[in-house]
Amino acid sequence: MKTIENLKWRYAVKKFNTEKVSTADLNEILEATNLSASSTGIQPYRVFVVENTSLRQKLGEGSFNAQIAESSHLLVFAAFDKLTQEHIDAFIAHLARERNLPEEALADYKAALVGGLLSRADEENFNWSARQAYIALGTALVAAAELKIDSTPMEGFDSEKFDSLLGLKEKGLKSVVTLALGYRDAVNDAYAAVKKVRLPIEEFATFVV
Numbered sequence: 001m002k003t004i005e006n007l008k009w010r011y012a013v014k015k016f017n018t019e020k021v022s023t024a025d026l027n028e029i030l031e032a033t034n035l036s037a038s039s040t041g042i043q044p045y046r047v048f049v050v051e052n053t054s055l056r057q058k059l060g061e062g063s064f065n066a067q068i069a070e071s072s073h074l075l076v077f078a079a080f081d082k083l084t085q086e087h088i089d090a091f092i093a094h095l096a097r098e099r100n101l102p103e104e105a106l107a108d109y110k111a112a113l114v115g116g117l118l119s120r121a122d123e124e125n126f127n128w129s130a131r132q133a134y135i136a137l138g139t140a141l142v143a144a145a146e147l148k149i150d151s152t153p154m155e156g157f158d159s160e161k162f163d164s165l166l167g168l169k170e171k172g173l174k175s176v177v178t179l180a181l182g183y184r185d186a187v188n189d190a191y192a193a194v195k196k197v198r199l200p201i202e203e204f205a206t207f208v209v
């Protein structure tokens, strides 16, 4: 499977070169990311693409991750800080439109979402939304590898600062994880040559009989 070769090729890059990711490749990564599964399908997070170098320098100040500023593009995954009736209404209306259904046909599903999601504390829904965003992070990382584009998933950033510089609070979003995209500087990145270490598959996965 080509995906396995590509996953062996990828690693969390520490040092990028100055080559830029093309718009066509970036759009493919975003399209793949948007195709990620999410619980109930509601996609309770958004992705922000930051290319502007001076903005990325500001975002990266004080972080140990030079990749925030030095990569080609930075994807910021931001989850909704709470889920509301409006989110559910918009989701159901979109589903009905796309599947050419009357909204009434989705009434039971909508009631289940309202009952399930709106009965929970905002913080629980935020944490749930963040977990959905991490699934998308994984998709983006695999999609990038398929295009032989390097990446670094990163939690090492100041989310308060990201939220304020990117105007996320106003949108009801909080940054949860980021993905730097670009091309490795194989000469200056010591990690480019080190062996990838993973558990033996027998320890990682158990066949239950």
Ligand SMILES: Cc1cc2nc3c(=O)[nH]c(=O)nc-3n(C[C@H](O)[C@H](O)[C@H](O)COP(=O)(O)O)c2cc1C
Binding pocket: 010, 011, 012, 013, 014, 065, 152, 153, 154, 155, 156, 157, 177, 196, 197
């Ligand atoms: C959610 C998440 C957060 C991470 N945060 C960082 C980070 O802030 N900085 C960094 O250099 N690498 C970060 N990494 C990369 C991991 O350290 C790396 O994936 C792991 O050591 C395995 O190595 P590999 O991806 O190169 O195979 C993160 C990875 C994940 C999945």
